[in-house]
Amino acid sequence: MDARELEKIKKLFQPEVIAVVGASKDPKKVGGSIVKNILANGFKGRVYAVNPTAREIMGVPSYPSLKDIPDKIDHVVVSVPADKVLDVIEEAGKLGVPVASIITAGFKETGRADLENKLVETARKYGLRILGPNIFGVVYTPANLNATFGPEKVLPGKIAFLTQSGALGIALMAWTAMEGIGLSSIVSLGNMSDLDMVDLGEFFAEDPNTRVITMYIEGIATGRGKSFIEVYKKITKKKPVIALKAGRSERGTKAIASHTGSLAGSDNVYEAAFKQAGILRANDVQELFDWAKALASLEKVDVKGEGFVILTNGGGIGVMATDASVFSGLPLLDMPEDLKAELRKHMPWFGSAANPVDLTGQAKAENYAGAFQALLKHPSVSGVVVLYCEVAFLDPVELAKSLIETHKQYNGAGKPVVVAMVGGERTREALKLLDANGIPSYPIPERAVKSIATVYRYSQYLSRNQ
Ligand code: COA
Numbered sequence: 193m194d195a196r197e198l199e200k201i202k203k204l205f206q207p208e209v210i211a212v213v214g215a216s217k218d219p220k221k222v223g224g225s226i227v228k229n230i231l232a233n234g235f236k237g238r239v240y241a242v243n244p245t246a247r248e249i250m251g252v253p254s255y256p257s258l259k260d261i262p263d264k265i266d267h268v269v270v271s272v273p274a275d276k277v278l279d280v281i282e283e284a285g286k287l288g289v290p291v292a293s294i295i296t297a298g299f300k301e302t303g304r305a306d307l308e309n310k311l312v313e314t315a316r317k318y319g320l321r322i323l324g325p326n327i328f329g330v331v332y333t334p335a336n337l338n339a340t341f342g343p344e345k346v347l348p349g350k351i352a353f354l355t356q357s358g359a360l361g362i363a364l365m366a367w368t369a370m371e372g373i374g375l376s377s378i379v380s381l382g383n384m385s386d387l388d389m390v391d392l393g394e395f396f397a398e399d400p401n402t403r404v405i406t407m408y409i410e411g412i413a414t415g416r417g418k419s420f421i422e423v424y425k426k427i428t429k430k431k432p433v434i435a436l437k438a439g440r441s442e443r444g445t446k447a448i449a450s451h452t453g454s455l456a457g458s459d460n461v462y463e464a465a466f467k468q469a470g471i472l473r474a475n476d477v478q479e480l481f482d483w484a485k486a487l488a489s490l491e492k493v494d495v496k497g498e499g500f501v502i503l504t505n506g507g508g509i510g511v512m513a514t515d516a517s518v519f520s521g522l523p524l525l526d527m528p529e530d531l532k533a534e535l536r537k538h539m540p541w542f543g544s545a546a547n548p549v550d551l552t553g554q555a556k557a558e559n560y561a562g563a564f565q566a567l568l569k570h571p572s573v574s575g576v577v578v579l580y581c582e583v584a585f586l587d588p589v590e591l592a593k594s595l596i597e598t599h600k601q602y603n604g605a606g607k608p609v610v611v612a613m614v615g616g617e618r619t620r621e622a623l624k625l626l627d628a629n630g631i632p633s634y635p636i637p638e639r640a641v642k643s644i645a646t647v648y649r650y651s652q653y654l655s656r657n658q
Pocket of ligand 1 (some may be wrong): 217218221222326358359
């Protein structure tokens with residue numbers, strides 16, 4: 193994609209001026225809720241509404257048509273019924289608007305491919321790019337932009353999420369915030385009449401606010417398979433990409449056909465395409481964001497050596513994590529003597545300085561801090577899995593604070609670190625705190641191990657493909 197087209201996509205996410213056509217004073221209507229969300233998130237650019245009768249909507253100046261707006265529009269959000277969309281696109285095109293997101297449903301997905309083709313034809317005539325139709329909109333947190341009819345708040349972060357499922361996307365806006373997963377963007381792909389995951393991937397590959405690209409896909413648009421592989425082969429050498437592809441089973445594939453009308457094709461074809469492109473394939477939503485969180489915690493993924501260490505206060509979870517490491521291909525360090533000697537300073541005589549390092553159930557925050565620091569500083573250690581079982585005399589939040597402090601002080605080398613804490617309410621709070629401070633954390637050891645193993649796998653992919 194040339195720079196001019198890329199610039200148009202940029203306007204989708206970072207417009208200086210956005211106009212909502214089909215805006216309404218009624219915040220329960222789609223167009224009304226989009227205006228409400230744009231305002232609620234403190235979008236810094238200028239906002240206009242288009243509505244046949246209103247002259248102001250929620251404090252936003254409103255005009256009867258796009259051409260009446262006394263400003264140069266970068267991004268038009270279209271939320272008028274299907275039979276009125278074409279006229280809006282024609283008008284936007286004439287005005288030289290670079291990009292439109294079309295919320296409206298009732299096109300190809302309902303058998304109106306003719307209407308959709310007409311939209312694309314018209315937009316092409318003017319060089320206008322289209323996202324949609326049949327979408328819930330676009331979120332881009334670095335610009336405080338939430339031009340969707342989904343929930344008001346999205347937690348800012350470094351993960352971009354592209355989704356072919358509207359309902360799932362909307363649901364995940366709130367779910368990710370609750371889980372402490374920070375997003376740079378959420379994009380609803382809809383019918384992909386023009387812009388699709390290939391074009392958007394090119395944007396996010398260059399986007400300094402995005403470290404990891406994630407996607408839920410059901411099918412790649414017809415004729416785009418080759419570009420998908422070629423483009424993503426390049427992207428994955430810069431940034432990790434994780435895909436969740438539904439329709440693994442035969443019945444699932446049939447369900448896709450009736451959902452988005454995509455020609456889903458055999459799952460083996462997708463599996464091969466992902467492999468060729470270097471895309472990591474997640475099995476479910478949880479895995480998708482578990483891995484993304486771990487990858488997004490590092491400014492640069494560059495794992496040194498092949499020696500990960502598990503640090504724990506519980507023998508049982510240490511063994512569980514060891515098994516998970518073996519099954520997920522995470523190499524564990526054979527502990528050098530100098531490191532063992534240093535670690536022994538931070539545990540009682542009945543602890544273990546082997547790997548897993550067992551500080552025992554009586555470990556205090558300062559024991560964790562000392563051992564964690566020794567691991568971060570030692571050149572043979574590639575990365576650390578910190579485990580904790582909730583015990584009465586070590587408050588998880590206190591431990592989290594101490595881990596955050598040590599991590600800040602001693603992890604200049606950017607070693608991957610994950611934490612798993614098993615326990616109750618206080619543990620939940622501690623996990624949130626760790627996540628908010630850039631240390632990916634999980635409620636069970638296996639999820640932590642699989643996530644750091646993905647970081648290792650991706651780092652290996654990078655070194656094989658330099
Ligand atoms: N220009 C500007 N505004 C226009 C207009 C035009 N040409 N034609 C109508 N409007 C106004 C209407 O007057 C109305 O404002 P009002 O409340 O002040 O009267 C507003 O636009 C919306 O039009 P309305 O006819 O009330 O439609 P609606 O809000 O019920 O539905 C859509 C519009 C787009 C939401 C609906 O057609 C649709 O597609 N819904 C599905 C969306 C969806 O699910 N997308 C996929 C999600 S994954």
